[in-house]
Amino acid sequence: MNMEMLTKTSDPSWNNDVRVPTETGGVAGEDAELLSPQTNGGNIREVNSGQDHQRNGRGPLSTLENNRLYKELNHNVFWKVRVWMIIVFIIVLIPIIVVISLAICAATYVDKDDIYDSSLFTVPQYFNGSFQISNFSFKEGAAEDLQLKLADLYRSSPALGRYFSEAKIYPFRNVSNVVDYQLTFVLPEDQLEELRNFTLSKEMVHNVFRQFLYEQDQDSASTYIIPVSLIMSSRH
Amino acid sequence: MWQYLAVALLISVQINKAQTCDSFKSLTILHTIHGTNVKVRLLLYTRIDGDCGSLLSHTNLSAHPQLNLSRPTAFVIHGYRPSGSRPAWLNQIIELLLARSNINLVVVDWNHGAGTVNYLAAVKNTQKVAENLTAFINVMQDHGANLSSIHLIGVSLGAHISGFVGANFHGQIGRITGLDAAGPTFTGLLPEERLDPTDAQFVDVLHTDIDSLGFRETLGHIDFYANGGADQPNCPKTIFSGEYYFKCDHQRSVNLFMDTINGTCSSRVYPCLSYKDYLDGKCLKCDGFGNMGCPLFGYDSIKWKDYLPQPNHAKYYFSTNGGSPYCKTNFKVDVIVWNTETQMGYITVKLYGDSEEAVAIIKHKTLEFKKYKETTLLAGFDRDISSLKKVSVKFHTGKSLQPKHKLRILRLRLTPLDRTEKPLCRYDILLDEDKEVSFMPVQCGDATF
Numbered sequence: 001m002n003m004e005m006l007t008k009t010s011d012p013s014w015n016n017d018v019r020v021p022t023e024t025g026g027v028a029g030e031d032a033e034l035l036s037p038q039t040n041g042g043n044i045r046e047v048n049s050g051q052d053h054q055r056n057g058r059g060p061l062s063t064l065e066n067n068r069l070y071k072e073l074n075h076n077v078f079w080k081v082r083v084w085m086i087i088v089f090i091i092v093l094i095p096i097i098v099v100i101s102l103a104i105c106a107a108t109y110v111d112k113d114d115i116y117d118s119s120l121f122t123v124p125q126y127f128n129g130s131f132q133i134s135n136f137s138f139k140e141g142a143a144e145d146l147q148l149k150l151a152d153l154y155r156s157s158p159a160l161g162r163y164f165s166e167a168k169i170y171p172f173r174n175v176s177n178v179v180d181y182q183l184t185f186v187l188p189e190d191q192l193e194e195l196r197n198f199t200l201s202k203e204m205v206h207n208v209f210r211q212f213l214y215e216q217d218q219d220s221a222s223t224y225i226i227p228v229s230l231i232m233s234s235r236h
Numbered sequence: 237m238w239q240y241l242a243v244a245l246l247i248s249v250q251i252n253k254a255q256t257c258d259s260f261k262s263l264t265i266l267h268t269i270h271g272t273n274v275k276v277r278l279l280l281y282t283r284i285d286g287d288c289g290s291l292l293s294h295t296n297l298s299a300h301p302q303l304n305l306s307r308p309t310a311f312v313i314h315g316y317r318p319s320g321s322r323p324a325w326l327n328q329i330i331e332l333l334l335a336r337s338n339i340n341l342v343v344v345d346w347n348h349g350a351g352t353v354n355y356l357a358a359v360k361n362t363q364k365v366a367e368n369l370t371a372f373i374n375v376m377q378d379h380g381a382n383l384s385s386i387h388l389i390g391v392s393l394g395a396h397i398s399g400f401v402g403a404n405f406h407g408q409i410g411r412i413t414g415l416d417a418a419g420p421t422f423t424g425l426l427p428e429e430r431l432d433p434t435d436a437q438f439v440d441v442l443h444t445d446i447d448s449l450g451f452r453e454t455l456g457h458i459d460f461y462a463n464g465g466a467d468q469p470n471c472p473k474t475i476f477s478g479e480y481y482f483k484c485d486h487q488r489s490v491n492l493f494m495d496t497i498n499g500t501c502s503s504r505v506y507p508c509l510s511y512k513d514y515l516d517g518k519c520l521k522c523d524g525f526g527n528m529g530c531p532l533f534g535y536d537s538i539k540w541k542d543y544l545p546q547p548n549h550a551k552y553y554f555s556t557n558g559g560s561p562y563c564k565t566n567f568k569v570d571v572i573v574w575n576t577e578t579q580m581g582y583i584t585v586k587l588y589g590d591s592e593e594a595v596a597i598i599k600h601k602t603l604e605f606k607k608y609k610e611t612t613l614l615a616g617f618d619r620d621i622s623s624l625k626k627v628s629v630k631f632h633t634g635k636s637l638q639p640k641h642k643l644r645i646l647r648l649r650l651t652p653l654d655r656t657e658k659p660l661c662r663y664d665i666l667l668d669e670d671k672e673v674s675f676m677p678v679q680c681g682d683a684t685f
Contacts, residue, residue, distance in 0.1 A: 102637050109639030112576045158666035159574055159646060198608050199574050203684045204646060207663040211678045 116162050121186040124165070125196070127205050129232035130180045131213075134224045142223065143169040146179065153212050154183065159199050160208060163187055178229075196236070206232040258291040260343065263320025263351040272320075274361045275348035276368040281330050281341040289343065294372050297379050305376060308385040308410075309340040311369070315392025315418060316358045320351030323391075325490045332497040336535070344369065350393065359421050362393050366400030373401065373409075383408040384437065391415045391490055392449065395431050395441070396422060399455075402435030403428060411538060412456070414441035416489035419451040431455045433548060438541045442493060442533070444468055445485035458544055460533045460552050462492055464511030470558025492562050496534025501563030503533045504654055505552035514553040515600045517614040520568050520653060555616050564616035565594060566653040572610045572646045572685065579605040579643050581633040581669070583613065585650075588628070588674075589621035599632075605643060608685070615650075624660070628674035631667040643667040649680055 073084040133146075150167035154160055163185040170180040183205065187195050198204070213227035258279055263272065279289035282302045293299050310333055314323050326343065333341050349361035373386065386409045390398035395414030402409045414431050422430045432455060433439050439456030443465040446452040450465070463469060471484035496502050507530075508519030522530035524545065531540040533554055556562040569585060582599035596615035605611055627650065631643040644666055651659040661680035667673055 106637075106639040111642055113574075113642070113644060157664050158644060159664045194608065198572075198646060198685050201684050203681055204663060207647075207661065207678070207681045210681065211661075211663055211676075214678050215676060 118162065118186075120188045121163060123187045123189060123192060123236070125163075125185045125187055125200055125234065125236045127183040127185070127202065127232055127234050128181070129230065130178050131231070132177045132226045132229035133179055134177070134226055143172065143179075146181075146223065150181065150183070150209075153209065154205075157208055160185070160205065163195075163200060202232060202234045205234070206230070257285075257288040259289050260322045260326055260345045261347055262322045263317075263347055265319065268318060268320040268351045268353050271352045271354060271357055272348040274346065274364040274368070276365055277345040277348075278372060279343040279345055281334060281343065283334050283338055286334070287327070287330070292342065292372075294368070295375060297375060303340050305340070305379050305381040307339055308337070308387065309342060309376070309381065310387040310389060311342045311344055311398075313344040313365075313369075313388065313390040313394030313397050314346070314350065315390075315394045316355060317347055317350045318353055318355070320347060322347075323490075325487070325494065329389075329490065329494055329497075332494055336497050344394070344397075346397075355420065358393060359418075362397045363400060366397050366404065369397070369401045370404040373405070384410040387411045387413065388436070389413045389415065389493075390417070390431075392418045392486065395455075399431030399435045399439075402431075402439075407434045407436055409436040411438045411440070412436040413493070414439065414455060415493055416444045416450040416486050417441055417455055419446065419449060422451060423453075433457050433546070438538050440537045442489045444489040444492065448482070449486040450489075454548055454551060457546060457548050458505075458531060458537060458540070458552060459548065459550075460505055460537075460554065461511065462488070462533075463555050464553065465551075468558075469556065491560065492556060493534055495560055495562050496532070496536065501561040502536060503554040503556065503563040504530045504566070505533045505554045506530050507550035508553050509551075511553050512600075515555070515614055517568055517612040519553070520614065557618050561619075564596075564618060565620040567596070567615045567617065568649075568651040568653055569598070569613040569615045570610050570647070570649040570651070571605060571613070573605045573607060573644055574646050575605065575607055575642070575644050578607070579631075579633075579641055581605075581631055581641070581643070584630040584632070584672075585615050585617075586628045586630075586672075586674075587617060587621045587624055588626040589623055590625065592619065592621055594619045594621050608646075620654075625676070626674050627660070627662065627677050628672050629665065629667060630672045631669055633669055640669040642669065646685075647683075648677075649683075650677060 073082065073087075075083050077083060077086060147167050147169045150169075151164070154164040154167065157164070165184040165186050168182045168184070170182070172179065185200055185205075187200060209232070210227060210230055213225050213230060216224055216227075258277075260279065261277065276294075278292040278294065280292045280300060280303055281287070281289050282304070284302045290300060290302070292303070297303055297305075312326075312329060312333075314326075317323070330341060330343065333339065344365070346361070346365045349365060350358050352358055373381070373383075376386075377383065383405055388398035388401060388409060388411070390396070390412065392415070395412075395417035398412045398414065399417075402412050412431065412435055417431050427434065430451075431439065431441065440458050440460070441451075441454070441456040442460045442462060443450050443452075444462050445468075446461070446465040447467075452465075466485070467473075468485045468488040471488065472481045475481050477484075504522075506514055506519045506522070507524075508514040513519055525531065525540060525543045528540060528543055531537050531544070531552065533552070555564055557564060567585075569583075571583075573579070580602045582597070582603055584595065584597045586596075587594045594617035596617045598613045598615055603611060603613065629648065631641075633641060645662075646664065648662045648665060649659050650661070659680045660677035662675050662677045665673055665675070
C-alpha cells in the first residue's frame, strides 16, 4: 500500500523529506529511480504529516526493500522454479551431500589389513611337534581327519590364516597315542623379522592351537587331543 | 499398701534402666543458628550392652564396670554438624566395630560445639574438644589403659581433633584414622595445627572430597585417595540434588571405611603420582611391600605399618563402585595388536561366572593400540566372579559417522590384581567395532613378546 502512495506523490515537501535519508543512507540511486515518477496529485497527506518525517524517511524504504526482496525471491529462474525454491533446495542439499559422502566413505573404506598379495609370501616357516590323543584307534582316515582339523583351525585364524600353507600329520607311531605333526607357513620377505617375532612367533602358533584344544568337546565321539600334551618347536 | 509400693518400686527400676541408655543428642536448627558452647559427652558402647550407650563420667571410671581398660579402646569422633542432627552412619559404625573386635567403643558426642551454622566457630571448638579428650585419656591411663591400644577414628573436623589429642600424647597413641579430614581453614597450616603423621604410631587418612570439604595433601603415614579423592561415583553432579550435593563426597569416606571393618570388601591401593597414571595401569607394581603386596585400604591397613616408606609423600589410589560393596575387582589388561593402522578407542570387558556377570568399561581416556606395542589398561570390575567361565570384549571408537574399524589382537592378557591366581590369556582375536566377542581364556603360555 505504502508503495502505491509513494509512487503517486507529487508534494515537493514529501519529496525533500524522502531525500534526506537518501543522501545519507547510501541507497540514493535506487531512491531516485523510485521517486522520479512523482507526477500525480497528492493523496498522501496523512503520510506526510510533520511528526512522521523521520519514520517516513525509513519506513517506506524498508518495506520497499522487503518488497524488492520478495520480488527477487519470486523471480522465475526457469520454468516455474523461483529463486527461493533454489535457495531452499541448496540448504537441504548440503546436509544430504555431507551424509552421502560420509556413507560413501564408510562403504568404500578399505582396511589395509584386509588386503594382501599371497604371491609375495615366499619364505617358508615350519612348526613341528606332537600331541597325544585319547580314545585312540587306528581308524582309517584318522590322520586325514586330524590334518583337516588343523588346517581348518589355522586357515580360519584372523592373524595367521593368510600365511598358513599346510598341516601334515605323520604316520601314526605304533602302539602309542602320540601324533607328530608339521605346520607350514609362508611369509613375505619384507617385515620377515617382525612377523617371526610377533604374529608368527612360536607363542602365537602354539597358543592358537592350545586354546582351540581347551574348547574341544570332550564328550564327542571325535578324536580328543589332550591339551597339556601339545609340544611345538619352530624352524625356518 | 505393700502391693502398691512393690509396683511403684518395679516401675522406678524400669525407668532407671531406661535412663541408663544414653545416646547421641541431636540439636534443633534453632540451636545451630544461635550457636552452641562446647559440651563433650562420651558414650560408651561395649559388646555387653550392644546398642545401649552409657554416658561416661569424665573423672570417675570406676562407675562403669563394663569399661575394661585391659581391652583396646576406640573413639569415634564426628565432624562439623551444621544441622545438629545425629550422624546417619553412627549406629552402623558402632555395630561394625563391636562385631569386629571386643573393644571399649567411645562415641565422642560434641554436637554442642560442632552443631552451629558458623563453621569457624566449630573449628575453634576442636581444640577445646581435644583438651577434654586428652584429660579423659589421662584418666584412662591412670586406670591402667595403654596408649598403644587406643584408636581414634575421626571424621572431617574429628580427624584434626584426633590429631590434636595425639600430639598431646606425643604420638604414643596407637592409631588415628582420619576419614576425609577437613580441608577448609586447615589447608596450608603447619603440621602441629592439623592432623600429621607424628600424632600417632600409625596415622591412616582417607581422602574423598579434596576439591571441597576435604584435605588435598597427605596427612598420615598412608593416605588413600578413593577415586582420585575428588568426585565419588553415584554422588550428585549438580546443586539440584540439594544438600546431598555438598556432603555426598565427604560422607562417602565413612561408608568406604565401614565396608572394610567387617571385611565386606577390601580394596588394594597403589602408590602413584596421579589418579590418571593409576587408571592407566602405570602404578600396579607392589614390590616395595615385601610379601604383603600393595596395602589394603581401611581397617586392616595397619598390617602394612612397618612396610610403608617414610616420610610418606605417596598418595595411594584406588577406585570404588557407587554403592556397597564399594570395592572393585581389579585386573591388569595387556593388549597387543597387529593392525597396520593405529586404532584409537576404548574397551569394555565382561567376566562371566556361573550365573553372575561383572563389567569393566575402560574409557577414562581414548586408548591407543599400536602395532606390536603392548597397551596396558586397568580394568576395575564392579564385582568379583568366583569361578570365571567366560570373558567378553568389545571395542568402541565412539565415532558413529566413521567407517567401522577392527582391532586385531594378537594377545589379550588378564592379570588378577587382588588374587594370586595366574594370568589368563586369549590369543588371536578379531574385534569388529561395537561387536562383543566372547571366549574362554586359557592360562597364558610363556610370553616371548
